[in-house]
Amino acid sequence: MFKILLIEDDVSLFQEIQERLSQWSYEVYGINDFSQVLQEFSEVKPDLVIIDIQLPKFDGFHWCRMIRSHSSVPIIFLSSRDHPTDMVMSMQLGADDFIQKPFHFEVLIAKIQAILRRVYNYNTENVELKTWCGATIDYEQNSVTNDKGSIELTKNEFSILKQLIDQKNKIVSRDSLIEGLWNDQRFVSDNTLTVNVNRLRKRLEEIDLGQYIETKVGQGYRAIDEASL
Missing domain, CATH: 3.40.50.2300 (Response regulator)
Known part of the structure; x- marks a missing residue:
């Protein structure tokens, strides 16, 4: 219950x-x-x-x-x-x-x-663990873990990270991220997305992963891997 x-x-x-x-x-x-x-x-x-x-x-x-x-x-x-x-x-x-x-x-x-x-209650497709920059991404627990520690993200933070990792090394547009988060873009400002991405990046900095989320001015964001630095 x-x-x-x-x-x-x-x-x-x-x-x-x-x-x-x-x-x-x-x-x-x-x-x-x-x-x-x-x-x-x-x-x-x-x-x-x-x-x-x-x-x-x-x-x-x-x-x-x-x-x-x-x-x-x-x-x-x-x-x-x-x-x-x-x-x-x-x-x-x-x-x-x-x-x-x-x-x-x-x-x-x-x-x-x-x-x-x-x-x-994630389905079996989403339960799988993924790796990114040496970290384990747990889709069931909304968590990211590496040798620096483990963080648990909010639903919005994890949704952004998942969208970026699913298209790793590719630029994901701001509109796509907003639609993936809230489905209805009418009342969502660019600043709202910026606040959420900044919050995600700050959390990732706790385990030395903040630098792997790139801002592409006028385009969107992308998650890069270590080899791309």
Whole structure:
């Protein structure tokens, strides 16, 4: 049974979502103290987080940052706010999806199922380990390991890395990366992708691999191997 942490202060909406998700065998937890969201997140150890933007004490963006500093758990924003900058901000912070209220429950459950399937239940084709620049790329764990250590990437970071490694030594356009990440380019700015690539490169620098992601100005990015340096 997957555990979902629903960070929502609207009691009636929380209860409705909790009841509906329980019918799909999900175990849904709420927040008791909205000033201690990170602590309660650590206690629950959820498999997925659904978070509203407008919350008491601090907004959802604050708590997304805090969660992302500790975990790569998938995150879905659920909000009545409809400004494109909210969607862009959620992507820049590493969220996996953004659903606007009011919403059809069928849409929410479909997105939850798709994310959980992608993150926790890779098919046999994707489970294989790949190597790149002396590192092992684990498609099941979203991790990169070499003799310098091991890092676990967020869904967005790993998606970018996978796209680049799948076309190693070839330039992957910015549009292709954006489409692979979010499917809908209408509200995604170039800066959003840049933020995510910079975050990926910073993580890779922890195990001395940052230099193997090249920026090709005006074109896109490419993952090169050691022999290409």
